[in-house]
Amino acid sequence: MVEIILEFLRELGFAGLFIGIVVEALSIPFPAALFVLVYGYILDPSPGEIILLSAGSAAVYTAFSYVPYYLSIKFEPAIRKSVSREKIKAAGGWIRKYGEWMIAAGRVLGMGYIAYIAGFSNIRPLAFGAYTFAGFFPLSLLMFYLGTLGNLDFMAEAFQNTQWLIFTMIAVAVTVWIGYRVLLKKGLIRTKKDKARQRQTGDQ
Numbered sequence: 720m721v722e723i724i725l726e727f728l729r730e731l732g733f734a735g736l737f738i739g740i741v742v743e744a745l746s747i748p749f750p751a752a753l754f755v756l757v758y759g760y761i762l763d764p765s766p767g768e769i770i771l772l773s774a775g776s777a778a779v780y781t782a783f784s785y786v787p788y789y790l791s792i793k794f795e796p797a798i799r800k801s802v803s804r805e806k807i808k809a810a811g812g813w814i815r816k817y818g819e820w821m822i823a824a825g826r827v828l829g830m831g832y833i834a835y836i837a838g839f840s841n842i843r844p845l846a847f848g849a850y851t852f853a854g855f856f857p858l859s860l861l862m863f864y865l866g867t868l869g870n871l872d873f874m875a876e877a878f879q880n881t882q883w884l885i886f887t888m889i890a891v892a893v894t895v896w897i898g899y900r901v902l903l904k905k906g907l908i909r910t911k912k913d914k915a916r917q918r919q920t921g922d923q
Contacts, residue, residue: 744783759866773859781852791838826854
């Protein structure tokens with residue numbers, strides 16, 4: 720079965736790679752990163768070709784990501800209903816707290832809906848494109864390279880495990896940050912400004 724799929728993708732050539740990337744860029748649930756991995760195996764590109772393929776893939780991905788981005792701006796009420804509130808709240812909160820780089824991180828983590836959140840959050844079009852490219856380009860480099868190593872099953876599993884590790888690290892960071900803010904609000908910990916203010920009050 721695997722060989723049949725690989726042969727079919729070989730017949731499609733670059734058109735298959737293009738289709739796989741565009742589908743996820745349109746925020747349709749689809750593992751574009753794993754698709755790139757498979758094409759790394761099929762095409763077996765040289766290091767120079769990997770860079771060119773990655774840049775081209777990231778450019779295509781970025782261009783088509785503007786479709787859901789602009790749809791979210793023009794049809795925000797309807798789009799909001801189609802994306803779960805939990806995803807909107809979580810991703811929107813990350814962008815507010817950690818900045819526009821969360822768009823790039825969302826691409827690495829396979830969060831296709833981040834394009835909608837960027838539109839809701841009034842991210843500038845140029846910034847949206849730049850961070851989308853910055854997120855997908857290194858991911859493409861990695862997946863094309865892993866594909867050339869020849870063991871698709873192992874590499875796909877390793878990539879998925881890496882994604883889970885990144886998710887876990889983000890979850891831990893968010894939990895620590897929330898805990899810090901709660902303790903700070905309750906006065907159980909003090910910042911440097913608080914300590915400096917207390918010294919000034921004591922001196923007076």
